[in-house]
Amino acid sequence: MRKYMLKRILFSFFSLFVVVMTVMLLVFSLMDRSMIFQTDDTWNKRNLNERTLYEYMQYQRYGYLNYQDYTDFVRAKYTEQYGETYNSQPQFTADIAAIQNENTYLENATVQEFIAKCKAEGYEMRYLQPVRFKSGKVKPGGTGFLLATREKSVVLRLLDYLKGFFHVETTRDVKDANLTERYIRFEKDPYSKLFAIVGSGTQHKYQLYFDGRFPFIHQNWFSINLGTSFTTYRGQEITTVISKPSGDMVVSRTQYPALLGTDQYEDTAIDFHSVTYNVNPSEADREKFPDNYTTYMFNRAGLSRLETSFVIGLMAVLIAYAIGLPLGILMARRKDTLIDHLGNAFIIFIMAVPSLAYIFMFAAAGTKIFHLPYKFANASPKILGYILPIISLSVRDIANLMKWMRRYMIDQMNSDYVKFARSEGLSEKEIYNIHISKNALIYLVHGIPGTILSCLVGAIITERVYAVPGVGNLMTTAINTHDNSIIVACTVFYTSLSILSLILGDLLLAKYDPRISLTSEGGGGR
Amino acid sequence: MNEQNKTLCNEEELFRFVDNDQFTSEKITAPRYSYWKSVFRVFFRKKINIMVIAFLVLILLVSFIMPIYWPYDQMENVTNSAVYNLSPKVAMQRFGGFSFKWLLGSGGLGNSILYGIVSSSRISLLLAVICAAINMTIGILMGALWGYSKKVDAVMLVIYNIVANVPYILLISVLVYIIGSGFWSFVFALTITGWLPIAYFFRTQVMIIRDREYSLASRCLGTPVSRVITKNILPFLTSVIVTLLASELPSYISMEVFLSFIGIGLSANVPSLGRMISQGQGAFLTYPWEFWPPVAVASAITIILYVLGQNLADASDPRTHM
Numbered sequence: 001m002r003k004y005m006l007k008r009i010l011f012s013f014f015s016l017f018v019v020v021m022t023v024m025l026l027v028f029s030l031m032d033r034s035m036i037f038q039t040d041d042t043w044n045k046r047n048l049n050e051r052t053l054y055e056y057m058q059y060q061r062y063g064y065l066n067y068q069d070y071t072d073f074v075r076a077k078y079t080e081q082y083g084e085t086y087n088s089q090p091q092f093t094a095d096i097a098a099i100q101n102e103n104t105y106l107e108n109a110t111v112q113e114f115i116a117k118c119k120a121e122g123y124e125m126r127y128l129q130p131v132r133f134k135s136g137k138v139k140p141g142g143t144g145f146l147l148a149t150r151e152k153s154v155v156l157r158l159l160d161y162l163k164g165f166f167h168v169e170t171t172r173d174v175k176d177a178n179l180t181e182r183y184i185r186f187e188k189d190p191y192s193k194l195f196a197i198v199g200s201g202t203q204h205k206y207q208l209y210f211d212g213r214f215p216f217i218h219q220n221w222f223s224i225n226l227g228t229s230f231t232t233y234r235g236q237e238i239t240t241v242i243s244k245p246s247g248d249m250v251v252s253r254t255q256y257p258a259l260l261g262t263d264q265y266e267d268t269a270i271d272f273h274s275v276t277y278n279v280n281p282s283e284a285d286r287e288k289f290p291d292n293y294t295t296y297m298f299n300r301a302g303l304s305r306l307e308t309s310f311v312i313g314l315m316a317v318l319i320a321y322a323i324g325l326p327l328g329i330l331m332a333r334r335k336d337t338l339i340d341h342l343g344n345a346f347i348i349f350i351m352a353v354p355s356l357a358y359i360f361m362f363a364a365a366g367t368k369i370f371h372l373p374y375k376f377a378n379a380s381p382k383i384l385g386y387i388l389p390i391i392s393l394s395v396r397d398i399a400n401l402m403k404w405m406r407r408y409m410i411d412q413m414n415s416d417y418v419k420f421a422r423s424e425g426l427s428e429k430e431i432y433n434i435h436i437s438k439n440a441l442i443y444l445v446h447g448i449p450g451t452i453l454s455c456l457v458g459a460i461i462t463e464r465v466y467a468v469p470g471v472g473n474l475m476t477t478a479i480n481t482h483d484n485s486i487i488v489a490c491t492v493f494y495t496s497l498s499i500l501s502l503i504l505g506d507l508l509l510a511k512y513d514p515r516i517s518l519t520s521e522g523g524g525g526r
Numbered sequence: 527m528n529e530q531n532k533t534l535c536n537e538e539e540l541f542r543f544v545d546n547d548q549f550t551s552e553k554i555t556a557p558r559y560s561y562w563k564s565v566f567r568v569f570f571r572k573k574i575n576i577m578v579i580a581f582l583v584l585i586l587l588v589s590f591i592m593p594i595y596w597p598y599d600q601m602e603n604v605t606n607s608a609v610y611n612l613s614p615k616v617a618m619q620r621f622g623g624f625s626f627k628w629l630l631g632s633g634g635l636g637n638s639i640l641y642g643i644v645s646s647s648r649i650s651l652l653l654a655v656i657c658a659a660i661n662m663t664i665g666i667l668m669g670a671l672w673g674y675s676k677k678v679d680a681v682m683l684v685i686y687n688i689v690a691n692v693p694y695i696l697l698i699s700v701l702v703y704i705i706g707s708g709f710w711s712f713v714f715a716l717t718i719t720g721w722l723p724i725a726y727f728f729r730t731q732v733m734i735i736r737d738r739e740y741s742l743a744s745r746c747l748g749t750p751v752s753r754v755i756t757k758n759i760l761p762f763l764t765s766v767i768v769t770l771l772a773s774e775l776p777s778y779i780s781m782e783v784f785l786s787f788i789g790i791g792l793s794a795n796v797p798s799l800g801r802m803i804s805q806g807q808g809a810f811l812t813y814p815w816e817f818w819p820p821v822a823v824a825s826a827i828t829i830i831l832y833v834l835g836q837n838l839a840d841a842s843d844p845r846t847h848m
Contacts, residue, residue, distance in 0.1 A: 015684075019691045026692075026700045035703070351773070352832035353825040354780035356787055356803060360810060360821065367811075374811075460788060465807075476788045479699045487696060495691045 004518055005503075012499045016492070021158050023491040027484050028157065033064055036482045039231060047141030049128040056147060062230060062484050063157055068123060070099060070146035073114050099146045100138075102129045111146065118148035161488070167223045171201035174277045179292070190260050191272055197221075205275045205293040218273070226492060227485030232477055238489040242471050247302020256288035269298040306456065309463070309470035313455025315390045320397030320451075325437070325444075327398070328405025333432050335410065343402060350399035359392045359465050366391075376468045385466070392462045397451065401444070408440035415439075445512045449504035453497045561844070569841035578834050585827060589648040596627070598645040598797060603636025610636050611813050631815040634805060639816060643823050645797040649709065651827065653798075654778040657716045662771060665721035669728025670755045674736055679729070686726055689719055699790040707793040716778065724770065731766055735759050765843040772835020776828035783824055799824045 036058060037043040046054050056067045074095050078086035086092055098108035105111055105127075115125055126149055131142030152160075171182040182201030189196035189209055196209040204220035211218065226238040233241045249269035255262070257272060275293040278285070285294040303311065331343040350358065366372040366388045379385025412418065413436060421431050458472025475494075478486035510516050569575055603609050609620060609632055617628040630639035672682045701715035732755075735741065741758050749758075760767075779799065785791045786800030787807070794801070799820050806817030840846060 015687045015691065018688045022688060022692055023696065026696065031700055031703050348829065348832060348836075352776050352828040354783040354821075354828065356780075356783050356807075357821045357825050360807065360817070364810070461784070464787075473788075475693060476695060479696060480789050491693060491696070494693060498691060 001518070008503060012503070016495055016499065017158070019495045020161070020488065020492055021154055023488055024157055024161075025154050027487050028064060029154065031482070033059065033062075036062060036231070036484070039481060048131050048139060049143060049145055050141040052128055053145050053147070056149060058230075063152060063160070065149050065151045066123075067147055067149040068114075068118060070111065070114050071096060073117075074110055077110070099127075099144045100130050102127075102144065105144075105146070114146065114148075121150070123148035123150045161227070164225050167225055169199065169202040169204060169207065169221050169223075171199060173203045174201050174279075176277075176279050176292070190257070191254070200291070203276055205277075205291075206273045209273050211273055226489035229478075229483055229486050231481040231483045232486065238474075238486055242306045242474070243304045244297075245300040245302055245304050245307075246469060247300045250299040250301050252299070258288050258290045269300075270296050271299045272296065305458075305469055305471045305474075308468060309458035309472060310455050312386060312389050312393060312462075312468065312470065313457075313459065314452065315386070316393035317397060317451050317455060319390065319394040320401055323394075324398040324401030325405055325441075328402040329409060329432055329437050331402065331406045332409030332413065332436075333428070340406075343406070347399045347403045350396055351403070355396060356461055358395065359461055362388060362392050362395075363465055374466070376466045385468075389459075389462050389466045389468055392465070393459055404444060405437075405440060408443050409436055412436045412439050442509070442513050446505040446509045449508060450498075450501035453501045453504075456497060457494060564844075564847040565838075565841045568846050569838060572837060575834070575837050578830055578837075581826075582830050582834060585647065585830070586651070589644055589651060592644045593641075593648060596641060596644075598638070598641040600635060600637045600642070600795075600797065603632070606636055610634060611809070611816070612636075613813075613815055630819050631813075633802075633816050634809075634813075639802075639819055642797055642802055643799070643820050646799045646802055646820065647823055647827060649792075649796060650779050650782060650799045650824070653709070653713065653716075653782055654775050654831070656713055657720065657778045658771065658774045660713070660717045661721045661724055662767070662774065664717075665724025666728055666760070666767065668721065669725035670732050670759060672725055673729035673732025674751065674755060674759070682725075682729075686722055689722055690726075692719075694719075695785075695788070695790070698785065702790055707791070709792065709796050712782075712792050716781065724774070727770065728763075731763055732759055735762055765839055768835065768842045769839040772832055772839055775835060776831045779824060779828050779831075 034055075037055065040058075043051060043054060043058075053069075056065070059065050060067050074092065075086070078089055078092045078095075082089055095108060095110040098111055099105045118125060126147045128145040128147065130144035131139045133139055171184060179201060184197060184199040184202065184207060186195055187198040188194075189198075189206075192210045194210045197207040198205060199207045202221075206218075207221040208217070208219045210216055224239055228235065228237050229241060251267050251269045253265050253267055254270075254272070255265055257275075274297040275289070276295045278292055278294045281289065281292055281294040288294075302308075327343060331340045334340055363374060367374045372388055373379040373385055374388075376385040376389070409432075417439075418431060418436060421435050426435075456471070458470040458474075460472045460476060462468065463470045463472040474486060475490040477483075478490065506518055510518050609617070611634055612620060612628075612632040614629060614631040617632045618624055621628050627638045627641060630643070633639050633642065668682075672678050697719060698715045701718065702711065705711040705714065736759065741754060744754050744758055782791060782798055783800035783803055786798065786804045789804075791800050791804070792798045802820040803817065803824065806813065806820065810817035
């Protein structure tokens with residue numbers, strides 16, 4: 001069994017790699033890369049050579065290629081020689097200006113050095129000639145540039161991605177010569193009145209701590225970096241985007257770390273557990289904080305995107321199982337009666353009609369008849385906003401569960417064990433609710449982990465219709481805005497979930513039905 | 527004695543002797559059984575099926591013939607912003623009394639909703655039929671091979687595990703970006719990997735039948751693989767194929783609606799139900815006549831196709847032919 005699981009997990013990792021590589025190939029190589037500038041204002045504002053330079057800069061950020069700029073090269077060269085005063089060197093100014101003359105720039109020694117270095121590293125040279133008016137004056141944005149570019153291969157891109165995937169904070173994380181004390185140790189936490197693991201030299205001050213927010217114990221020590229968003233959530237890490245709490249700030253009476261023990265209390269929403277290292281804190285911050293950990297986040301009342309989607313999805317799944325299974329059993333028991341026909345009509349309607357159609361039907365009925373809020377954000381109290389999305393999501397699961405439960409129940413109804421149970425004098429209720437349904441559930445058990453885990457993915461249409469701030473539309477908006485790293489991140493997330501749910505489903509099935517064995521050794525296997 | 531006579535007497539009344547015919551006794555006769563005849567006999571026994579077929583024929587006739595005589599032009603009133611988003615009543619007043627064209631009002635560009643729906647249903651039906659035909663054909667053939675040959679199985683399982691995990695929306699949108707979003711490129715995008723799940727489903731079905739005794743016997747007699755697949759395995763799976771078709775056909779219409787809704791559907795010059803629905807959804811409370819009619823038509827088509835397919839699948843199961 002252990003060997004089987006190990007093999008299976010290894011294979012899962014292999015297919016995860018290949019999927020990510022395929023998606024990177026699709027996104028980076030097959031899609032036209034100039035698409036990323038479609039909605040970019042900075043790109044629109046720039047002209048001529050400056051626009052081209054900006055394009056290369058963006059391509060590098062998105063991970064299409066690496067590039068080197070001649071100006072940076074010269075600056076680095078002279079900083080090495082002359083230190084901070086490189087700016088005043090006449091030779092420096094001459095070298096920088098050399099590329100502004102398209103006829104003579106190749107004669108400059110530094111340019112030649114740059115070209116030789118880049119060629120040796122496998123870069124391709126790109127010279128952007130200065131663009132001039134007829135008078136000879138350079139057009140706005142037309143200054144010359146000398147660049148070297150190197151395309152990234154898919155394998156290299158994947159390796160780069162994997163290198164930064166897991167992040168573990170260490171005491172050497174902060175680059176600051178003034179920081180002398182570096183440690184990670186247990187300390188008493190003045191805010192939770194419990195202990196906390198506190199670091200110095202790490203990015204976050206609190207590595208492990210307790211507070212009043214679910215799940216009450218938190219850590220900053222280990223994090224996963226799925227990538228950084230460019231267009232939709234400018235510059236934010238995707239893990240932050242999906243897990244950052246939203247909503248109104250929660251103000252509470254508390255004290256700044258440096259003022260603890262005094263009688264200076266303040267009403268603020270700052271979450272003092274979230275402080276991160278700041279190399280140059282302001283004077284005001286120095287008074288309030290004892291150390292350089294002065295960058296903070298706020299306490300917010302709302303759920304994060306991931307939590308919102310998960311709560312809605314999980315409620316929908318629970319409702320679906322609570323309603324769908326009993327109704328399926330009932331339909332099987334009353335086969336070919338009115339209840340069965342009504343149930344079948346419902347199943348056909350939900351299965352056949354585009355989900356968009358019935359979600360809008362619920363939206364219209366809910367707002368017109370029950371006066372429920374249409375948009376999630378407008379709901380007051382907040383809980384009302386959850387009702388319509390949960391109903392819209394659960395309906396499909398209900399119909400699906402009814403359909404299969406009925407089918408499997410009917411298949412089981414003529415089995416020998418049912419006849420035996422009946423001859424033993426068990427009541428019909430007992431036979432159906434205990435014996436048949438238990439056997440019919442075997443077929444449905446496999447899908448349970450999948451349905452629960454898929455709540456983390458969110459729902460595309462439901463979240464759009466009710467404007468729910470969840471994770472369901474991350475992928476679709478990323479595709480429309482060409483946010484490549486989000487696409488890759490979503491793929492990693494979705495694929496891991498689907499692989500995980502298959503493995504968990506198999507394990508649960510083997511647990512539920514002892515006759516089933518996952519490995520060929522032992523009984524039951526083929 | 528008396529009793530016996532009585533019974534003898536009765537038997538003579540009930541039975542008569544038949545001449546012993548050497549010729550007929552040489553033949554083995556069974557009642558004539560034609561598979562497809564029985565399928566349709568069972569199928570038409572249900573009243574609802576006749577109704578559903580009538581509806582389908584009506585939709586087909588309307589959507590394929592009406593656009594020939596009353597062509598739909600999205601842009602005909604685009605310059606006249608006064609006729610944008612008119613309710614049926616106002617639209618008919620504006621365009622001079624009762625007319626079929628404005629029976630459902632006008633849309634966001636002054637286009638006729640009714641004509642739009644008719645043209646769109648034609649496109650949606652065509653898309654569904656073509657995609658289903660391509661995917662089912664490739665899927666069934668590949669699935670039969672996949673399930674039959676163990677070597678193919680090993681390779682295809684790896685491919686399937688990978689392709690099934692690449693997000694479907696991503697694949698389609700990348701393809702749409704590369705090859706454009708016309709009708710045929712959309713068909714291409716939906717079919718390039720669309721056959722894989724069907725083939726996978728079929729692989730399992732074929733594997734169940736592959737090892738049955740009669741297939742084994744065929745193999746022992748040296749029947750070529752292609753013949754075993756087409757004569758031994760596929761006929762057994764007819765009802766499974768029809769069941770699958772019943773859920774596949776409407777799913778392409780739903781898929782098109784969904785993709786248009788999230789913004790990667792057919793291009794703007796191809797009228798489709800999905801596009802009409804996604805255009806109307808923003809204002810479904812203010813201009814309900816732009817949203818509900820296309821939704822109703824899309825739902826009606828999918829339900830009709832689904833019910834028709836399910837009942838045909840029931841009828842195509844030989845166990846119901848008694």
